[in-house]
Amino acid sequence: MLKTFAYIAAALVVVVAGILIYAATRPDTFRVQRSASIKAPPEKIFPLINDLRSWSAWSPYEKKDPAMKRTFGGPASGKGAVYEWDGDKNVGKGRMEITEVTPPNKVLIKLDFIKPFEGHHTAEFTMEPKSDNTVVTWAMYGSHPYFAKVMGVVMGLFINMDDMIGNDFAAGLASLKAVAEK
Template sequence: MLKTVLLSLLAIIVLGIVVVLALAARKPDSFQVTRTTTINAPPERIYPLIADFKAWSAWSPWEKKDPAMKRSFGGPETGAGATYAWAGDKNVGEGSMRIVEAKAPERLSLKLDFLKPFEAHNDVVFSLAPQGSATTVTWTMTGPTPFVAKIMHVFFDMDRMVGGDFETGLAALKAAAERPA
């Protein structure tokens, strides 16, 4: 009787693992998270808040999650080649960013490398499109999804996990850019 129960339990566990692996295999090989907002300011006012990593303290949602995190900056102050590295608590992890393309005031591309809590290498693009006296700002992150990450994506939706932070960051960017000078 005990042997039958244990074998049944083992069969259920194995079946569960097979189902998770099958679902993971069907996940896409890459992911994309995108959020957009309209800011009542010209691109020339918004772009410096994105192109200078030291200005991120005014709007980045991760800056607020761990105010005690260690930060370091390198390269030029703004634009291509500027770097930012951080090491913080479990809310922000550890990693670095490097600006790889700076096309003021319409586009900024970053290489984003996470070391902790897990290693990941992603691309980030900020696009700024004038719309009359306002600007549409789009924040996009893309990256590969290796099989281990696909297993995680069976249980966690990357868009929901990161999208909320993007929305918070864009709202703070809007507030900073619309603040009277």
């Protein structure tokens, strides 16, 4: 009986060590991005991104919890504009602040998640004219700390940020396209 317990304990130690070692091999940073071609000039699309209040018309996260609490601060749009949210388990709690703007081609956002997990990342929107279309790219990137890597391995064996938010970005860009092409 004691021998069986020792084998089980040793096997458990090997499994845990394997998870920890595997997690250490995962990348220290991540980048998720999606792009869409929109039949509108950048000047028409840019305000829909640069004014955080306009996000309610196209952001997929607005639809996940329509009852979430929203707070806006700073200027109405552009650098310094702030959007804070507090919602259910589908959206959590966090804060966005526009940190850099290059009209009508780029918006950079400091993105701070508070719940359900703390995270500090950057969201970037670029708009590149192509003929009578604009290619809009929505990206999010940041560090991937060791704890997050371990949780990713444990919670779903190979769950990554792309799996978690890539479809949301694609849905958001599809909604942005519908709004901008009206």
